[in-house]
Amino acid sequence: MQRLIGLDYGSKTVGVAVSDPLGITAQALETITRKQETKLRRTYARIEELIQEYQAGKIVLGFPKNMNNTEGERALKTIRFKEDLERRTGLEVVLWDERMSTVSSERVLMESGVRRENRKAVIDKMAAAWILQGYLDYLAFQRTEEPYTDLQET
Numbered sequence: 001m002q003r004l005i006g007l008d009y010g011s012k013t014v015g016v017a018v019s020d021p022l023g024i025t026a027q028a029l030e031t032i033t034r035k036q037e038t039k040l041r042r043t044y045a046r047i048e049e050l051i052q053e054y055q056a057g058k059i060v061l062g063f064p065k066n067m068n069n070t071e072g073e074r075a076l077k078t079i080r081f082k083e084d085l086e087r088r089t090g091l092e093v094v095l096w097d098e099r100m101s102t103v104s105s106e107r108v109l110m111e112s113g114v115r116r117e118n119r120k121a122v123i124d125k126m127a128a129a130w131i132l133q134g135y136l137d138y139l140a141f142q143r144t145e146e147p148y149t150d151l152q153e154t
Contacts, residue, residue, distance in 0.1 A: 002057030006132025015124030026132035028125035062098030062131040
């Protein structure tokens, strides 16, 4: 199995995570920052470098739906980012529901005793790991679920 790259796309940062070679666990990797939301050239270039470095075969991109399951402005920007990534990398980009990923990551960091000023530096890559781990868990569940068989009495 090829590694997967997980991304948490934000207005000025992109959190990055990578799966282990077996596709079991996600590890937070780095946070790519930019000065302006629309300046993405270096962001794309860094993602392409990471894809090459880790020999990734797929990208899992957090999809920011609203809590009521609607798609807002951030979701539309994420869809455009997805399309650009697919065009630039040639890889499949899977949108994965990221609701609560940042909140969950923040909670884990707080419970781990990470100070507030230090949490800011790692929250985006932790959210990317949370997103990617959710997708990996989904894949693992799909592999282990046995199809329903209708047992008939004889």
